[in-house]
Amino acid sequence: MEDAQGGLLFTHLGEASHRAAGGGLTLTSGGSTGNCKHITHSWAFNDSIVPLGARVFGATDDPPRVVINCLTPGEMQGAFQYAAGIVRHIGARLLPAGALMGIQRIARLIHSQAVDALICTPSFAAALFNHADVDEAQLSSLRWLYYIGEPCHQPLREQLARDWPALSIRSLGYSSTETGPIGFQCAHLEHGFYHLHADAMLLEVVDPVSLRAVADGETGEFLLTPLLPDQVPLLRYRIGDRGRILGGQSDCACGSALPILELQGRVETSIKLGGAIITQRQVLCILAKALPELHASHVQVQIDRQANGAHLQLLIAQERLPAGAERVIEEALHNEAQANALLGLPGVLGLQVRRLARGDFETTVAGKTPFFVEVRGAPAKS
Numbered sequence: 001m002e003d004a005q006g007g008l009l010f011t012h013l014g015e016a017s018h019r020a021a022g023g024g025l026t027l028t029s030g031g032s033t034g035n036c037k038h039i040t041h042s043w044a045f046n047d048s049i050v051p052l053g054a055r056v057f058g059a060t061d062d063p064p065r066v067v068i069n070c071l072t073p074g075e076m077q078g079a080f081q082y083a084a085g086i087v088r089h090i091g092a093r094l095l096p097a098g099a100l101m102g103i104q105r106i107a108r109l110i111h112s113q114a115v116d117a118l119i120c121t122p123s124f125a126a127a128l129f130n131h132a133d134v135d136e137a138q139l140s141s142l143r144w145l146y147y148i149g150e151p152c153h154q155p156l157r158e159q160l161a162r163d164w165p166a167l168s169i170r171s172l173g174y175s176s177t178e179t180g181p182i183g184f185q186c187a188h189l190e191h192g193f194y195h196l197h198a199d200a201m202l203l204e205v206v207d208p209v210s211l212r213a214v215a216d217g218e219t220g221e222f223l224l225t226p227l228l229p230d231q232v233p234l235l236r237y238r239i240g241d242r243g244r245i246l247g248g249q250s251d252c253a254c255g256s257a258l259p260i261l262e263l264q265g266r267v268e269t270s271i272k273l274g275g276a277i278i279t280q281r282q283v284l285c286i287l288a289k290a291l292p293e294l295h296a297s298h299v300q301v302q303i304d305r306q307a308n309g310a311h312l313q314l315l316i317a318q319e320r321l322p323a324g325a326e327r328v329i330e331e332a333l334h335n336e337a338q339a340n341a342l343l344g345l346p347g348v349l350g351l352q353v354r355r356l357a358r359g360d361f362e363t364t365v366a367g368k369t370p371f372f373v374e375v376r377g378a379p380a381k382s
């Protein structure tokens with residue numbers, strides 16, 4: 001519906017949700033590229049999503065006891081309060097640190113309070129577990145990492161599994177600001193797989209163009225219809241994710257009969273530039289010729305829009321690009337037909353390749369590291 005109505009329908013729904021009696025929690029929806037909207041969820045809705053989120057802890061007889069919440073508090077984001085509600089629901093002790101205390105203070109807190117579970121974004125986890133001044137012993141009490149807010153990409157999962165073998169890494173849940181919780185990852189599900197909260201959420205898998213249902217078990221775009229009562233109904237909401245629902249009976253070892261979905265990623269991340277739409281896949285496809293095995297999480301495209309046009313900076317994670325190879329990549333791009341066409345678009349002033357630690361890529365206020373990011377005038381952090 002966002003596509004068809006240019007977001008107008010969502011804007012009207014948002015305004016109606018603010019006016020509803022009884023108040024509620026107003027959150028910013030979407031928009032890492034400035035396209036911000038707001039939606040208000042009733043307090044009853046906020047209460048009812050907490051037990052859904054707590055399903056990730058299941059009937060385990062060994063739940064976390066001391067949890068540090070390092071999500072972004074405030075900033076019109078709901079995840080911090082949601083996570084706090086879940087920790088309260090399971091009866092654990094909660095340390096509301098937030099993402100901005102500073103990595104070293106957080107590491108000291110984890111050590112002094114014998115914290116066994118960490119809730120944060122994958123970007124935060126990468127910063128904490130790779131910080132030069134954090135001693136391994138300071139984090140040795142941690143047994144669980146629950147991430148939320150963005151996907152935990154394979155390179156980070158592999159690195160954490162290698163360097164921190166005692167740490168279990170799981171998603172705190174598949175959810176969104178607009179819809180609330182969609183799925184949970186029980187202890188038996190692999191990365192990318194979730195039990196659908198089928199009693200609270202209707203999920204349809206459709207062809208992204210025709211919007212017709214795909215065959216059972218096939219991959220398509222997700223349309224979401226939350227079933228929990230709220231200020232306004234969201235019907236067949238296009239969240240922008242794609243995946244599939246596994247066919248047949250769910251006979252998961254956890255005992256849940258809830259169906260299992262596989263989340264395969266975003267429908268497509270793109271930006272508008274010079275009147276054209278540039279997709280993440282195009283950028284990675286062009287780069288693959290010079291740098292095979294480059295993953296989306298190794299790259300960030302920064303767009304600095306000025307009055308006379310846009311400057312592009314292509315950041316590549318430093319471990320994926322030899323020192324001094326930036327000019328070689330720039331030249332290769334100018335000689336590659338598709339990249340050259342992109343750089344010739346009206347309003348594109350130039351492209352610079354930079355080699356940078358992934359932890360120094362731009363992040364959103366919610367602690368996510370987007371593939372495309374608009375920057376204002378300032379050069380990237382270095």
Ligand SMILES: [Zn+2]
Nearest residue numbers: 186252254256
């Ligand atoms: Zn299960």
